[in-house]
Amino acid sequence: MPGREGIALARAYNDALAEAIARHPTRYRGFAHLPLLSPDAAADELERTVKDLGFHGVLVNGATDGRFLDDPAFEPILARAEKLDVPIYLPPGIPAREIRNAYYDNLPGNFSFTLALSAWGWHADTAIHVLRLALSGALDRHPGLKIVIGHMGEALPFMLDRIDETTAATATTQLRRSLRQTIGDQVWITTSGFFTMVPFMAALMSFGVDRILFSVDYPFASNARARAFLDALPVSPADRAKIAHGNADQLLRLPG
Numbered sequence: 001m002p003g004r005e006g007i008a009l010a011r012a013y014n015d016a017l018a019e020a021i022a023r024h025p026t027r028y029r030g031f032a033h034l035p036l037l038s039p040d041a042a043a044d045e046l047e048r049t050v051k052d053l054g055f056h057g058v059l060v061n062g063a064t065d066g067r068f069l070d071d072p073a074f075e076p077i078l079a080r081a082e083k084l085d086v087p088i089y090l091p092p093g094i095p096a097r098e099i100r101n102a103y104y105d106n107l108p109g110n111f112s113f114t115l116a117l118s119a120w121g122w123h124a125d126t127a128i129h130v131l132r133l134a135l136s137g138a139l140d141r142h143p144g145l146k147i148v149i150g151h152m153g154e155a156l157p158f159m160l161d162r163i164d165e166t167t168a169a170t171a172t173t174q175l176r177r178s179l180r181q182t183i184g185d186q187v188w189i190t191t192s193g194f195f196t197m198v199p200f201m202a203a204l205m206s207f208g209v210d211r212i213l214f215s216v217d218y219p220f221a222s223n224a225r226a227r228a229f230l231d232a233l234p235v236s237p238a239d240r241a242k243i244a245h246g247n248a249d250q251l252l253r254l255p256g
Helices: 003-023 039-051 072-084 097-104 111-116 121-135 156-174 179-186 197-207 223-232 237-252
Strands: 147-149 187-190
Touching (some): 003 039, 039 072, 097 111, 097 121, 121 147, 156 179, 156 187, 179 187, 187 197
């Protein structure tokens, strides 16, 4: 929703969320909803939610009007999030219609819908969002900016070495850091929806224990299964505590 209507809606949404948090302060914390089609106003609304409402970051669902956050129009939002030292959480958005038509349509049953979203498209879309932030130089311009993505890193742990190797020649002339270092410095990942050991081990080896945050994925996956997975992780008690809550406590500056 563009213009003044979008700005008013975001403000009302955030106020309603703050009221809900106030009723359950030991259970809930907030990420801001922003009027992204008005980037300067969005940056101001982010600051209001952090300073006045006690929010801990901002949530952005994929592309906005066909553009990811590396687009120069969104520079005020990146700069303000960095200044406030709060993360941008990038859950998946719905891939653009042209992409859905070309890559996912005309499959039998419900396969087109599922492949475009929860089975693959969501994850690819978010991974591309992060890669664009890194390869465009946006993360170099904002080295203090923190990005959070879900689903055990949206396949980036598995692909990171390959992408780093194939972009290295250009990265040495265009970027301050390698792609691997940039993502390692500025991206955190959650376990949401991925509760088996193979992707976890890839995430652990690629990102390290300090960058993994436990998360459920309700209603897409069982909360009981998520908890059983956490309990079974082949890590030390200290590292399990980091994944369970310690890393999130530090990143989001949650009260102890």
